[in-house]
Every structure is written in C-alpha cells, then in structure tokens.
Amino acid sequence: MINLGERIKYIRETYDTTQEELGNYLHLSKSSISHYEKNDRIIPLKKLSLMSNYYDLSIDYILGITNIKKYQDLKKNIHLSITAERIKEILKEQKLTNVALAKELNTTESCIRKYKTGQTLILTTFALELYYKYNYSIDWIIGKTENKKVKEKQKIFN
Numbered sequence: 269m270i271n272l273g274e275r276i277k278y279i280r281e282t283y284d285t286t287q288e289e290l291g292n293y294l295h296l297s298k299s300s301i302s303h304y305e306k307n308d309r310i311i312p313l314k315k316l317s318l319m320s321n322y323y324d325l326s327i328d329y330i331l332g333i334t335n336i337k338k339y340q341d342l343k344k345n346i347h348l349s350i351t352a353e354r355i356k357e358i359l360k361e362q363k364l365t366n367v368a369l370a371k372e373l374n375t376t377e378s379c380i381r382k383y384k385t386g387q388t389l390i391l392t393t394f395a396l397e398l399y400y401k402y403n404y405s406i407d408w409i410i411g412k413t414e415n416k417k418v419k420e421k422q423k424i425f426n
Contacts, residue, residue: 273307275332276319280305283323294318313392313410317346320412327406328418333399339413350411352386358409359384362402373397 280290280301287301294301294315303309311319313327320327321344328334359369366380373380373394382388395406399418407413 271307272310272331273305275330276301276311277305279319279323279325279330290319290322293322310392313389313395313406314346316392317410317412320407327410327412328399331396331399331406333396333406334418336419339407339415341413341415342407343412345412346389347411348386348389351390351409352384354404354409354411355380355383355390358398358402358404372401 280287287298287305290296291298291301295318296315300309304311316327316330319325319330320342323330324342325337326334326339326342329337358364359366362369364372366377366384370377370380375394379388383390390409395409398404398409399406403417405413405415405418408416
C-alpha cells in the first residue's frame with residue numbers, strides 16, 4: 269500500500285517529469301511538489317485538476333482510489349456551479365442537512381453553505397471523505413465527469 273505522496277511521485281516519475289517541470293505547470297515551487305510527495309501537505313483540488321490535465325489522468329486515479337486512469341468524458345475544468353449542485357445532490361441523496369454534513373466533515377455549516385453556493389471549492393480532504401463514506405467520484409463532485417460513483421474501487425494509500 270502506498271501513500272498519496274508516493275502516488276504523486278510515482279506518476280511524476282512514470283511520465284519522466286521532474287519536480288521542477290511539474291511545479292512550473294502547476295504554478296508551484298519545486299519545494300511545494302516535494303512537500304506533496306513527502307505527505308507534508310495535502311495537494312489542493314485546483315492543483316490536482318491541473319495535474320490531471322497535465323498527465324491526462326483522472327483525479328480519482330491520481331488519488332489512488334481507482335485503477336481507471338481516465339474517464340471517457342473527462343473534462344479539463346473544475347466548475348464551481350456544478351460542484352455546488354453536486355454537493356446539494358449528495359446532501360439530498362444521503363438525507364443530510366448542512367449541519368449533519370458539516371459534522372461528518374469536521375467543518376462548519378458556513379463552509380458547507382459556501383460549497384453549496386459555489387463560493388468556494390471543496391477541500392481535497394473533504395472530497396476524499398465523501399468518497400470514503402459514500403463512494404462519490406471526486407472527478408464527478410467537481411464536474412470533470414458524469415461518472416458519479418467510483419468503479420473498480422481501490423484503496424492504495426493510507
């Protein structure tokens with residue numbers, strides 16, 4: 269079992285990319301890439317989306333939650349309005365209130381409201397929690413695919 273940092277490093281090395289090259293594409297320093305690879309920091313979804321575009325891979329694959337490298341309908345951009353609608357859909361399907369979801373994600377109701385209105389992008393850690401608890405594709409949550417649930421589910425990092 270590998271961790272998220274090791275997964276990022278594995279993908280970067282598989283595609284013969286240096287930390288500096290990936291950092292330049294993601295508008296990050298080489299040291300930031302190093303921190304992600306060492307699991308000192310969690311890579312934000314916006315940067316994961318850029319990495320997804322760079323390597324033409326799904327975020328779900330990059331995060332190690334599936335072996336499917338790319339969804340056929342994979343889109344390039346994050347859509348805050350779609351993300352907002354999908355957060356609302358998750359709340360409805362799981363029969364959760366803003367307060368209940370905030371409690372599950374260990375955040376505030378205000379934060380959930382910002383996600384539901386498209387004011388801010390959900391955090392990577394919260395998106396991962398929605399995957400772990402309910403099997404929602406992170407690419408689906410942020411509008412990069414119509415594949416709602418993760419198929420070929422896998423847990424390859426801790």
